[in-house]
Amino acid sequence: MPEQIAVTLPDGSSRELPTGSTAGDLARSIARGLAKKAVIAEVNDVERDLSHELVDGDRVAIVTADSDQGLYVIRHSTAHVLAQAVLELFPGATFGIGPPVENGFYYDFELPDGGTFHEEDLERIEARMREILKESQPFVKSEIGADEARTIFADHKYKLEIIENASTDPMSATSDRGEVRCYENIPPEPRPNQTFHGHDGFIDLCRGPHVPTTSDHLGHFKLMRVAGAYWRGDEKNPQLQRIYGTAWATKQELADHLQHLEEAAKRDHRRLGTELDLFSFPSEIGGGLAVWHPKGGIVRKLMEDYSRARHEEGGYEFVYTPHLTKAGVFETSGHLHWYADGMYPPMEMDNGTYYMKPMNCPMHCLVYRGRQRSYRELPLRLYELGTVYRYERAGTLHGLMRIRGFTQDDSHIYVAEEQLADEIAGLLDFVLSVLRAFGFEDFTFNLSTKDPDKYVGSDEIWEKATEALREALDRHGLEYGVKEGDAAFYGPKIDIDVRDAIGRSWQLSTIQADFNHPEKFDLTYVGADNEHHRPIMLHRALFGSIERFFGVLLEHYAGAFPTWLAPVQAVVCPVADEHEDHAQTVADRLRDAGVRVEVSAADDGLGARIRRHKMEKVPHILVVGGDDVANDTVADNVRGGDKPERDIPVADLIERITAEIRDHA
């Protein structure tokens, strides 16, 4: 056996090591700093523990804590420590799975006698986890036969289930040789309450890899909350107790994340909705049903006005359809078959069964069918701010984001097949242009394909529709993800997500191809050849739901709407009563120029009024005193600025504010 092996590093260089060296040894031989940051290694493109022994000719990359991959391992390993702590502290507890997730990790448990975790338990569990970290317990990998695994995990029914399904379960692992891969955390001395037959340590089924020991990279975590979660995500299964945690590579990253959560909480649209007096959810009306207060109402009106204006320009025709309809149209469309649970219960009336509409599309199809259509009319673009009602389950409601009654900026576009690709391409431009007008710049696109368990229509039709969407994305040179099986039952779709001011992603717009509704409703047009043809229908929403879009905007702007949308665009504060006439004059002139302006009477200190209006996030807080009366000027406190600008001629101020409104600045 040769005494040296040679391995190749990512930069293509080669490195010699003594035979029997591990990936960790390699890291140490390269640099102390690298060894310190090393979490795992990638050997010939397979993730391995640092204890993995290298052989001659391996290609090796050291994965460090500051990479996404390294962080994923840190979170995964922290989840193991959580499970170890819980099993030690709660005799009789058993466990399900514990993967890393965005920002952290979770682990699912079942406590004996239907026990549940309480918020207080998190502190105890976290303290126990920190003890385990201090003990530097090694993560020791082993590959064992299924029989041995069944013995070790005899007390853990969910693990037994995983062993039986090992080959299909992504969180467990069968090795290349068909064995079950486990990791054991070996404590310095045997622990009470361990339930792994024949072992002193804590053992979990796991494909790994893991950090070398519990004291490597693991300290920067925090347990966040407890929640119920169904085993394997299926409501029919027992509900387990889930503990969520967040974990990071450094103390600073953890602190940043917690601060980000605080920032998000400050922007919470429900909180801002109350603070800025925009909307509310009176319980007398019922869950998930909002009322809009005047300040929120004006913003909504502006959004709707803008949407209408753009659609008018864009060649859309406006329609209106009722909130209530006989069951037949939803039987025809298929909604009743797929979504009856999500619809409000039927109302029996003298001439039939009626439903609140959960969608506008069937009614738009009836508008189309109102008379014979010619190819000359296509594309026919129908647009409606259509209010729909969906019976969302009580536990899913969330402010304006998930609501039971909402208004879609809904369009259904009927095209001839040869117009399809152009129309979708045009739609993409239209959608992005409107979203940009609301301050969004960063978009991601997803193509959702057929759900094999939930679809209507032929495979051929689906293929055609999916291709049309794909082509439109490609023509724009847009990168997009593919969500397999995420489509609506009637057709594939493109979803557009926007990134907000603090980096969160929101799914807003959707463009859906639909070959099925036209068939179900027997829609036709007469072509140039004097034959009847079947149009293709596109479903399309920009805001999606106006309520939800408003909520997203509110969080995006943290309540500080840009001037064109601000409920109050300017407030004029006279320094004292004697300046009130001038204040009124300034306000009148602004109002004549189309600015939403108020006067803040001098019955309170100037400082108090400034403070109040700053908290109301008014874009321009204007102050007029003696000098201003004499010179026809104002002082402008621009939102976000720290000093007032004095002596601005009123005419200049009007130009400044109207320009902001015009430019959506």
Next chain:
RNA sequence: GCCCGAGUAGCUCAAUCGGCAGAGCACCUGUCUUGUAAACAGGAGGUCGCGAGUUCGAUUCUCGCCUCGGGCUCCA
């Protein structure tokens, strides 16, 4: 719908180990007339989420319900 948590004045939150319920902001009245993030005084405001039970007495303890929040599931 299921698991966890919370409901006290319009808002943010105290307190009561079972004995007449408190503050700040907001609101109303008055005084102050002010040049940039809270002037002063007074007043009003409560079925302590709702309903039962235990008790001499329940906002407080028990049970049920409702609403809200965090998750799970679902989202045409």
